[in-house]
């Protein structure tokens with residue numbers, strides 16, 4: 098899979114060198130390229146924004162650098178992937194459709210994603226129209242109902258959620274099946290050794306005995322119950338209407 102990120106803060110994406118994603122990159126499972134939008138400006142101040150037409154607070158990202166950036170990134174991507182390659186262009190945006198586990202699963206099957214990080218109040222609307230006219234597939238996606246200063250932090254989250262589902266990135270594929278959200282419920286509680294633990298306050302804290310029973314059917318039933326109970330308490334919106 099190839100991922101391009103276009104941003105005015107390339108340093109924000111530095112954590113993508115680390116941990117699981119860093120290893121996936123070194124192993125060649127994911128090609129990730131971060132681009133500085135200001136490369137595609139031509140004035141001395143490398144201007145990417147201007148005041149909103151019609152007035153109002155804040156600044157709007159200018160269309161020209163974005164159009165040039167997409168042209169250059171599309172050319173570079175097709176050089177690597179072949180002329181057939183069609184990127185999905187993702188704009189992180191609090192006004193987008195919700196990014197959920199199913200979105201991550203679908204995007205993990207893509208050959209190529211370009212993330213476009215807006216800052217300030219947003220990007221000139223004509224950029225979206227132009228890209229759609231040029232045949233790009235576009236998606237506006239939101240992490241949740243709150244406002245971040247720009248798309249960069251969202252790209253970190255989305256990239257991690259997507260890349261860990263790319264085959265070969267997470268060693269144990271079974272751990273992807275049981276985890277929270279992948280089956281529509283929150284994950285059951287986890288315990289490890291020691292089964293009897295004396296906490297620093299002197300209290301004896303025992304793991305649930307069922308987990309030591311060796312009875313796999315009872316353990317599975319207990320975990321299902323716990324997942325349901327937890328989901329009902331913390332996220333009743335995830336349960337089907339009773």
Ligand code: 6GU
Nearest residue numbers: 189190240241243245251
């Ligand atoms: Cl994806 N972007 C921004 N800028 N703010 C957000 C968001 C995304 N999701 C929630 N808030």
